[in-house]
Amino acid sequence: MRDSPVDSAKDNDTGEANEAATKAAVFCAAERLFALHGFQNVSVRDITADAGVNLASVNYHFGSKDALLFEIFRRRTAELNRERARMLHEANDRNAGKPPVRDILEALFAPPLKWATPDNDRRISVQFIIRSRSEGTAEMREALTNDVSHLARFADALISACPDLPRETVYWRLHFCLGMTHNNRFAEFDRLHVLSDGATREGDVDGLLKRMLDFAEAGFQA
DSSP states (O other), X not given: OOOOHHHHHHHHHHHHHHHHHHHHHHHHHHHHHHHXXXXXXXXXXXXXXXXXOOTTHHHHHHSSHHHHHHHHHHHHHHHHHHHHHHHHHHHHHHTTTOOOHHHXXXXXXXXXXXXXXXXXXXXXXXXHHHHHHHHOOHHHHHHHHHOOHHHHHHHHHHHHHOTTSOHHHHHHHHHHHHHHHHHOOHHXXXXXXXXXXXXXXXXXXXXXXXXXXXXHHHHHHO
16 A cells, blocks of 8 residues: 555655754764864764764765865854854944944954853854864865955954054954954963963953953054
């Protein structure tokens, strides 16, 4: 006896849901393992074992380990940059299209800093992105070098907010600000705490953000 069209549709829906769940499990397991242990130290077998799925799942759903790496990188950086763009848009709205330097820099700094807090589930994504800068595949390095559309909106906003600065100077100062975002990891705050004999312990993300903004804003006004 053949299955009815309704039964076939239900089977298809169940199969698609199972495939989606498997793909999501692989993605999440890979992101966490890569972030914690490094790109070269994690195998396809490690990923599928952690996700509890078939060994062939990585190739079936993503094509290869490198393709999986790039998919994680592409998705997480897109999410981070959308959050930055949203904050910049809100700053524009608050200031009639002419946000001050501090508001622009807050939109750049706040999302990755808040993602990286120890109690935020997004901290793994930030750790993965940080790894990408030093351990990324050729495709990831290409994207990091040439995909600058998300930064162009910040450069344009800063150029508008600093009409007395040469454009070249604005670009350099934005570059130094990006260095702050790439290096402000909580493990380094712990190191700074040891260096300062406890004088630099900051109790909350908002306090850290304020210190970053004070420093960067002063740099643009120098």
